Amino acid sequence: MVAWLPIAGPGAAAEYAVAPAEVLAGAPARVELADAAALPSVALTAWQALFEHAGLSAGQSVLINGAGGAVGGYAVQFAAQAGASVTATAGPGSAERVASYGAGRVIDYTATPVVEAVAGERFDVVLNLVFLPQQEELDKLVDLVVDGGVFANTVPPGVAQTGRGVRNAQVFGRSDAARLAELVAKVDASEVRVHVAQRRPLAELRGVHEDLAVFKLAGKTVVVP
Numbered sequence: 252m253v254a255w256l257p258i259a260g261p262g263a264a265a266e267y268a269v270a271p272a273e274v275l276a277g278a279p280a281r282v283e284l285a286d287a288a289a290l291p292s293v294a295l296t297a298w299q300a301l302f303e304h305a306g307l308s309a310g311q312s313v314l315i316n317g318a319g320g321a322v323g324g325y326a327v328q329f330a331a332q333a334g335a336s337v338t339a340t341a342g343p344g345s346a347e348r349v350a351s352y353g354a355g356r357v358i359d360y361t362a363t364p365v366v367e368a369v370a371g372e373r374f375d376v377v378l379n380l381v382f383l384p385q386q387e388e389l390d391k392l393v394d395l396v397v398d399g400g401v402f403a404n405t406v407p408p409g410v411a412q413t414g415r416g417v418r419n420a421q422v423f424g425r426s427d428a429a430r431l432a433e434l435v436a437k438v439d440a441s442e443v444r445v446h447v448a449q450r451r452p453l454a455e456l457r458g459v460h461e462d463l464a465v466f467k468l469a470g471k472t473v474v475v476p
């Protein structure tokens with residue numbers, strides 16, 4: 252089974268956990284059971300951001316900032332499959348994978364800031380997945396949204412305000428077992444790829460948290476027994 256359980260307090264890592272039945276969906280058969288852990292929270296967040304918050308539809312354009320990460324990988328796949336035109340930012344280590352997910356254009360943000368690379372262009376939807384400490388950096392991304400478009404953001408604190416009819420959607424992913432079951436079916440049909448950045452043994456859990464604390468864990472790390 253796979254599930255997305257909200258983090259409600261200090262926790263632990265364990266091989267088994269108790270979960271309410273209504274948040275569970277059958278795990279995909281096409282990937283290793285442990286690797287299935289790389290699906291629920293990030294894929295649901297990507298889906299909800301694009302379709303429930305931003306209302307993305309076929310023929311629209313979307314900029315996905317931070318597409319090299321776990322949420323971004325699913326967002327690119329879902330947006331491209333929905334018939335949107337996808338522009339994505341990714342570093343050199345992820346660019347090829349992001350392109351293979353269906354991004355029509357991949358911008359290497361380590362070489363050129365995205366706002367420069369797309370200067371003069373605007374998108375129906377901008378999905379931001381990158382922590383940007385300066386409000387002005389977020390504002391520059393909002394400027395890339397067409398009048399009346401949507402700026403969707405998964406990262407706090409989010410933008411203070413938007414103009415030109417741009418809707419600001421601050422995304423908080425939530426558990427949705429029915430949607431998760433649909434995403435699992437897409438994995439089993441080879442329509443959606445699950446990317447695992449690292450697999451590390453439970454005995455290394457401390458090191459995993461240490462890496463996380465210094466932002467060295469991009470993508471999904473799966474802890475295996």
Ligand SMILES: NC(=O)c1ccc[n+]([C@@H]2O[C@H](COP(=O)([O-])OP(=O)(O)OC[C@H]3O[C@@H](n4cnc5c(N)ncnc54)[C@H](OP(=O)(O)O)[C@@H]3O)[C@@H](O)[C@H]2O)c1
Pocket residue numbers: 292293296316317318319320321322323340341342343344345346360380381382404405406422423424425468469470471
């Ligand atoms: N609100 C919610 O419900 C929710 C749910 C899930 C996640 N989140 C948040 O959403 C964000 C993304 O999550 P995630 O799991 O995808 O994170 P992740 O796997 O750690 O991915 C982060 C990616 O951001 C890319 N990146 C870093 N700096 C960048 C920059 N300046 N421009 C463009 N890309 C840059 C890196 O890509 P490269 O590898 O290509 O260099 C990295 O892989 C995180 O802040 C996370 O906390 C929120």
